[in-house]
Amino acid sequence: MGTHVIKMPDIGEGIAEVELSQWHVKVGDMVVEDQVLADVMTDKAMVDIPSPVHGKVLALGGQPGEVMAVGSVLISIEVEGAGNVKESTQPVVAVKEAPVVASKVEAVVESKPMAAPRPAAVCQGPMVAREADERPLASPAVRKHALDLGIQLRLVRGSGPAGRVLHEDLEAYLAQGQSNASAPATAAYAQRNDEEQIPVIGMRRKIAQRMQDATQRAAHFSYVEEIDVTAVEELRAHLNEKHGATRGKLTLLPFLVRALVVALRDFPQINARYDDEAQVITRLGAVHVGVATQADIGLMVPVVRHAEARSLWDSAAEISRLATAARTGKASRDELSGSTITLTSLGALGGIVSTPVLNLPEVAIVGVNKIVERPMVVKGQIVIRKMMNLSSSFDHRVVDGMDAAQFIQAIRGLLEQPATLFVE
Template identity: 55%
Template sequence: MGLYTITLPDVGEGIAEAELTEWQVAVGDEVAEDDVLGTVMTDKAAVEVPSTVAGKVVWLCGEPGDVIAIGDKFIQIEVEGQGNDTAAPAKAPEPQAASGKKEDVTGSEAPSEEAAETPAKVDTSAPAPAPAPSAAPTDKPKNGSTVRREPLAKGERPLASPAVRRRAQDAGIDLRLVGGSGPAGRILHEDLDAYLEHGPVTGRGGGGRLPATGMREVKVVGMRRKIAEKMAQSWDRIPHITIVEEIDMTALEELRATLNSEHGTERGKLTILPFVMRAIVNAVAAQPEMNARYDDEAGVIHQSDAVHIGIAAQTPAGLTVPVARHAEAASLWENAAELTRLAEAARTGKATREELSGSTITITSLGPLGALATTPIINHPEVAIVGINKMAVRPMWDGEDFRPRKMMNVSCSFDHRVIDGWDAAVFVQKLKKLLETPALMFVEE
């Protein structure tokens, strides 16, 4: 048998290090060639690291949250034959048992045979505790198990049979507040009887709500850490100015409904976003300083002729910003199709580094959850972001009467270091005009 060391591979584009976000294997696992060993996160994209050999995992380089340099040892595998590493396997980190206590592993002193064979001494000099009253079955352990006397924290799942769960649900009882006297703290029918008679496991009567006492530590790793760093960088470096404007979307919604009715089956349904993208393309043609990236360290603004629109998207891993490239050259339906493709890639974690970088201006929207107004944070190093808020029917005065109109607010933030308030207001008014009179978007100027 030999030892084979796999190093963290070069993930491209000059990346010097990556953050370990997840292991797919553990020490002792058997792996085959091409099996995924773990996942690392670069500045934006998640990258899976495959195995190049088959064998048994004997060492892992660290735990999620650790930053690893490209080329450093990533994992060691015991293989048939000589392997590629003549050194002894590195000492693995001490695993933890489910209870949170460290187990003895290789590298720690093993207990002696005498200690292993000799049972622990029991102090019989102390008087035995008095038996619990029969009226409170939650105080009486079953099968030598320990009675659970404290309520479970939010999110913990109590042990109980389906019949007990059904009975508790019918009675409106939160099983987290019921003491479990069965094996491993399992809740029995008599425990429910005791709860109904004596109240929650803490001894408080009346069945009232108990104060929450749980506390958990959640390590900020992977995508969540990148989001935190990006938001802090944007807020620390960019002095934001935000303008909120009300827009009458009635005409655009009528146009959208007509296009979907006539072409939706063969071309796909249009949402509002492709129209907003077209409006941005037209607006930045007149104000190219909005479609730019500011290198604040070099003191240089890079204005782009191409309009690469970032679309802020919520995914199970957190907020990502996939990029629809060359929106200026795409039709409504092409932009709609690209949005659908990018959203799926981001949601499944398959978006590439190229698809998550290079935007020149960003759109952010909370969809139906949006509020009347938001204050979007600029996607550094861009200089502008367009926020789409919730659409609602409101009574609007047309000079003669109040009439129902479909209204939506846009919230646009700008980098006040390079965008003056007047220019920002001109840009917002241009967006307003285009969205309220959508035919103008398709008129060549």
């Protein structure tokens, strides 16, 4: 038997160090080739580290949240044969594993309200024997789902890699038992004194750093305008009815992307990046639209490249593809970088007004609020119209207030008269 050492790989782009986000294995586990051993976080994306060998985990080279240099020892595995290191120079000392702590659960953007928590579920089938303080592997979304269902995760058998609990495991657990309908009504009013400390690591740390940096460096100001989207919604419904089966369904986002593209022709100073250290503004002809997307690991911004050259359906397909890649953790670094302006939407949860934070080094972000039906006065008559606010933020170091207002008014005009989106 020998020892095979896996070092932190060079992920490229001149990255010298990465953050160890999560282990998928522990000391003593048997692993197979291509099994994911750990997740590491770069400045732009989460990256899986797979095993190149079969064997048994001897030692781990770091703890979640630790920043590790490229080339440092990540993990050592006992393998058949000689391995890749000499026995006399074991490079890794086994570390005591820290308990896996749930990341803070962020609001997941959906098209319907979040369901109210169910009563605690009681399982009548086989359960996993875990210690009371042991935390099973699970994503933040799975932990939130379990909380809503009233399920104790430590009792659920995980079917994912390294025993990771998946959404389907929660459903299987529920199928084995039934809700505890006879639970005393006073249980909801019982005092609680429990606490949970949540380390800010991985994607959550990167988001925190970027948001803090953006608010400290840029001179934010926001501008809100309401838009009558009745006509564009009627057009969208008509196109979906006529072409939805063959070309795919359209949401409002492709129309917003198109409106951005057309409006930016007259406002090139807004499709720009500002290097505040070099004191240089770069205006770009290409419109690379970042679409803020909520994933299990946090907020990600995949990029629809060259939106100026895409049709409605092409934009819709690319937005859908990128959102799926981001939510499943499969978006590449290239797909998560290079945007020139960002579009952010909370869908049905969008509220009335928001103040989005800039995605530096961009100088503008357009925030979409929810659509509501309201009585409006049109040509002296009170009619019901579909109304939506745009809550957008700009970097006042680069964008003047007048330019920002005129830019949003241009978008408003395009969406309220949607035929103008396609008139050249």
